[in-house]
Structures are given as structure tokens and as C-alpha cells.
Amino acid sequence: MNTSTVIKGHQEKIATRVFNSREEGSKYVAKVIASLIREKNKLGKPTVLGLATGSSPLLLYKELIRIHKEEGLSFKNVITFNLDEYYPMDPENKHSYYRFMYDNLFSHLDINPANVFIPDGTVAEENLDEYCADYENKIRSFGGIDIQVLGIGRSGHIGFNEPGSLVTDETRLVQLNSITIEDAANGFGGEENVPRYALSMGIKTILQAKKIFLLGWGEAKSEVIKQAVEGEETTQVPASFLQRHSDVLFVLDRPAASRLSRIESPWLTGSCDWDDRMKRKALIWLSRQVGKPILKLTEKDYKTWGLNSLLQTAGSAYDLNIEIHNSLQQTITGWPGGKPGTDDKTRPERSKPFPKRVIVFSPHPDDDVISMGGTLLRLVDQGHDVHVAYQTSGNIAVFDDDARRFMDFVYGFSQKFNVAQDQIAKIHEEIRDFLAQNPDEGNKNSNVLTIKGLIRQGEAAAACRYCGVKEQNIHFLELPFYETGTIEKKPLSSNDIDIIVKLLQEVKPHQIYAAGDLQDPHGTHAVCLNAIIGALDKVKDEEWAKDCYVWLYRGAWQEWNIEDIEMAVPISPDELMRKRRAIFKHQSQKDVPVFPGKDSREFWERAEDRNRMTAKLYDELGLTEYEAIEAFRRYHFLDKSKNNLF
Incomplete structure (x- = not known):
């Protein structure tokens, strides 16, 4: 623009x-x-x-x-x-x-x-x-x-x-x-x-x-x-x-x-550049305005709703309907890592190599399962070598009472098993006294923050185990920009980027999944994405990077518009239930999280409602009816001129 x-x-x-x-x-x-x-x-x-x-x-x-x-x-x-x-x-x-x-x-x-x-x-x-x-x-x-x-x-x-x-x-x-x-x-x-x-x-x-x-x-x-x-x-x-x-x-x-x-609808306000994305956007809009699947739209519908210029540019309504319907159909795949032994010319992902090395980047320790839990499960089930990298500790998003509860457990454990009692007792007493004297200010204490970070690490590891991710493939990066103990974070630095570069060079992934959900209210997702983009700029000339696809998911705060979706992964009812159970492993974020945002629903409810709504929109446009769909857009780090993301 x-x-x-x-x-x-x-x-x-x-x-x-x-x-x-x-x-x-x-x-x-x-x-x-x-x-x-x-x-x-x-x-x-x-x-x-x-x-x-x-x-x-x-x-x-x-x-x-x-x-x-x-x-x-x-x-x-x-x-x-x-x-x-x-x-x-x-x-x-x-x-x-x-x-x-x-x-x-x-x-x-x-x-x-x-x-x-x-x-x-x-x-x-x-x-x-x-x-x-x-x-x-x-x-x-x-x-x-x-x-x-x-x-x-x-x-x-x-x-x-x-x-x-x-x-x-x-x-x-x-x-x-x-x-x-x-x-x-x-x-x-x-x-x-x-x-x-x-x-x-x-x-x-x-x-x-x-x-x-x-x-x-x-x-x-x-x-x-x-x-x-x-x-x-x-x-x-x-x-x-x-x-x-x-x-x-x-x-x-x-x-x-x-x-x-x-x-949102430039064809109603003046001249319009009818590229492929705009044609898809216009037909989705028209379909929803008249309440018809795309293949049932008529020339009269186009003219009644102000799309004469599209007809003049692109030909008949019949041809346009088929073109856009097929382009949407081709975004749907049950094989997010690519289906082996198939013609992949019209599929979002390549069939080779198979299996792929995959890194799923998660800004907070639960964004992976909340935002793409169904796809994560499918990648593991289909045999790919899946790594999950948690970019931040998420430690400030744990209630003080949970930190106290876990410390009480450790103290009780040390007494029962006679393990390092004196040292643990001292730390337990310091934390107990600090929390008693400083209600709701646990994040000002480094020991409390450490415990909160361990709580979230344990939850993330449990979710990964449930999804079948290997223990050695779980990475806790703890990017330095986040570790302030407050909502206000430090600026992104080369230290953050270098941590991601190191992981990329170790794994040499064929696929990367990252959060493109920039409406996270505290900005962590945007910083984490910028860290990944900065790292990709550093490794883009390495041989493995030339055959690496980057897919962006969105999280608890929003979803991609249908016209912008480039890969749509259907989720069955059973898979949706498995995704919910993976989200439930994050018990510190269950019921009422520290930072719920402006949406009173729990994170699993938001995720399921959003996934079902995406499936419903595909259904209303005349495509296959699914229980739920997780959506992705591709980020072209080797040729940024192809991006129109934000």
C-alpha cells in the first residue's frame, strides 16, 4: 500500500x-x-x-x-x-x-x-x-x-x-x-x-x-x-x-x-486492481452477501452487488466461480507436512522430502497447542521429526498462589525424601515471607519468577509428551527480551536472534511454523516473530534454508481472513478433542489465566470456536464440510516481495 x-x-x-x-x-x-x-x-x-x-x-x-x-x-x-x-x-x-x-x-x-x-x-x-x-x-x-x-x-x-x-x-x-x-x-x-x-x-x-x-x-x-x-x-x-x-x-x-x-471492499468505493487475491476476496464477499456457495453465483449477482468491473476484467461468472472455488479447494490438505508419493503441484506443501524436520515456534508455552494443536498432532502422527521451540518462559503469566503451591510441594517432597532440606527450607521460607508481605507482587522476586517459569516448562513438556513430541525435541529458548518480570519488555536484540539462529542451524528444518498473530495485547507475538525473521535473514544463504517453507498461524486473538489462507488443515472431532486435552495440560492457564485479554472464554474455547468458524465459512462457500479447520499463511523469507501479510 x-x-x-x-x-x-x-x-x-x-x-x-x-x-x-x-x-x-x-x-x-x-x-x-x-x-x-x-x-x-x-x-x-x-x-x-x-x-x-x-x-x-x-x-x-x-x-x-x-x-x-x-x-x-x-x-x-x-x-x-x-x-x-x-x-x-x-x-x-x-x-x-x-x-x-x-x-x-x-x-x-x-x-x-x-x-x-x-x-x-x-x-x-x-x-x-x-x-x-x-x-x-x-x-x-x-x-x-x-x-x-x-x-x-x-x-x-x-x-x-x-x-x-x-x-x-x-x-x-x-x-x-x-x-x-x-x-x-x-x-x-x-x-x-x-x-x-x-x-x-x-x-x-x-x-x-x-x-x-x-x-x-x-x-x-x-x-x-x-x-x-x-x-x-x-x-x-x-x-x-x-x-x-x-x-x-x-x-x-x-x-x-x-x-x-x-x-475491505474497494470495488464499492472506486477502481480496483483485480489481482488473484482481490478476485478471491470479492467472490468470498459476494458469496456471503447473497448467501450462496461460490459455484451458485450468477452474473446477475455480480452486477447487483457492484462487481461489473470484475466481470469485465475476468470474463464470465461461470469461469470466475470455478477459478476461485478451485483455488480455495486447493488450500485444504490433511497432510500439512506434504503427502508422500503424490503430485504436489496444487498442494500447499511439497511431497518431498518425507519425513520432514519441522520446528514449531511458540511465543508463550501454550501457543503451539492453542493455535495449531491439531496440525501439531497430525505432523507427529504422520511421522515427521517435530521440534517445538518455546521462545519465552511465560513466567509472569502464573498466579503467585500457584508458585507458592508448587514451592510447598517441593518443600514437602524434600521432607519426605530427606533431600537437601536445609537449603530448600530456606528458599521456601523466603518465598513464603515475600508473598505474604507483598501480595500480588510475586513477579518482583527472582526466585518466584524462576518457579513460575518451571511451572510453565513442566506444562509445556507435558503437552508435548501428550502430542508425541520427543523429549529431546522440546526446546526452551527463554529469549532475553522477555525476562523483565513485568509486562514491559526489553527491545529485541542480537542475543535473542542468535539463540534462534543456533537452533535453526542445529535442526536445519524443512518446515517452520511461527505465530503471525500480532494482536497479542502485550506485543510478545510480534517481537517473537521479528526474532524469527531476523534469524532467517542470517541463515537464508545456507543450503538447507533454500528448501524451507515458513507457515504462519494465528492464535487466541484472531484468525486469518479466508481470502488470505494458503493452507487449511481439517481437524476431525476426535482430533479436536485431543487438541483440547493438550491445551488442558497448561493448568496454570486454565479457568482464569493471569492475562485473559478482552475475551471471557477460556483459551481452549476460543480455539475451538475459531476453528469451527473457519470450517463453517469454508462450508458456506460450497467446500467440504469439516468439524474444524486450522489455517496458515506462508511467509516468503527468500523473496519478501511475495508477502502481503500485515
């Missing part, structure tokens, strides 16, 4: 710009902000910025810090107003937006603290009206906000202007929406700990800014972004009121923009 032009599509009421990644988008906005600051610094005038919190602006702030440190941009003449703060909230509380801003931006700049304005979560309730009016007056006293940075919540909120907010609202106390509370729950250790109120600039205040950037990242935001950009103005989607502003730009990555009409 060309990212050099601001586009306002036929159905778009707000200008949007789509970038290949959130890093690119963040750097673009940082460049605009830096340019304005330099211009105003030369004139001796202040720059007034409206700033947001949350995950959306983090990379923007990182880039502004880099520009300050490496390019000498001074923030001494910059004045900032933050959008919001939880209420009540002490500024020194680790959850406060005051702390967030200083930790992620202000403490790294030469900004004057007197020029930093953040709503005060300690103001007495009886003084709030006066305080909020004063906040508005301060903004006006500096001539208004030059550039306002926004994120967008799944509820459509900007700032904390939740559904029901009015375009006339100014800074005030607001009650948080249940979706907002749910989204904040992980950071607060549960919904019950999230404040129910916040102080927030109003929509009127935001619209008075001279220029507005809204940053939108990830597929989870795609639906509400579509509503804000293409829908009618409504109090139910407060971001839709940005349609009233004359200089607003939505800065999006591809997943966040994926539901916009010009991307």
Missing part, C-alpha cells in the same frame, strides 16, 4: 493515512510535531501540545525522545496539556497518568515542569467544577492547543469521553464505560481495582485544537475506527465528532485500517 498520500475515500468523512507499521506512523507524527516546535522555537513562541496516554502514543513519545537526544530538539518552550487522569488518583501511584507521562516522556526531555499540565486526581470532589473550569482557562490563556494527539478506545472514546458524551462537553468528571474498565483491568490487576471515574478534557475542548492526530493501531480498533471515519456523527461513538474538525488525520497501521471500505 502506498503510504505517502493522505487519502479520504468515497465513504470516509475523516482523512486517514495508512502506514505499514505503528512505528512508521508514530515517526511521521513525531516529525510533524518536531517541525512545529523548531519553527516556533525560532520565533520565540511556545508550542502547545495536547497529549494522550495509553499504549497508542508510546512509540510517538519514544521517537520524540530520540529526536531530542540525537537531533538536539529543545522542549524548553513547549507547554503540554494532558487529556485525562483517573479519579481519584494520587500522582505517585504507579497507575496514574502523571507517572505514565513522566516515565515515558517528560523525564527524558528538557521540558520545564511548570509547563506541564496534567489533570489532578487528588482535587476534592467539592472543588472539581472550579478546577475543571480553571483547566479550560489555562488552555485558552496559552492561545489554545496547536497539536492534539489522541488514541481511540474500543468504546469509541477519545480522552475519557465515553459513549453518551456531547459535543458541547468541556473538561469534567466522567464515569468510565464498562468496556474501558475491562480494557484497563490487566494493568490494575483486575476490574475491581480500576477507578470508576476520570477527569477528562471534553469533546468541545478537543475540537478547539488547531490540528489533531488520532493514532489507531491493531485489528481490535478496526471496527470502531470504521464507525468513526465512515459512520454518522453519534454520541455512541464520540470519536465520530472529529468529522467536524477541518484539520484532523487518523494515523493507522494496516490492521487498524482493515475495516475501512476502500480496504
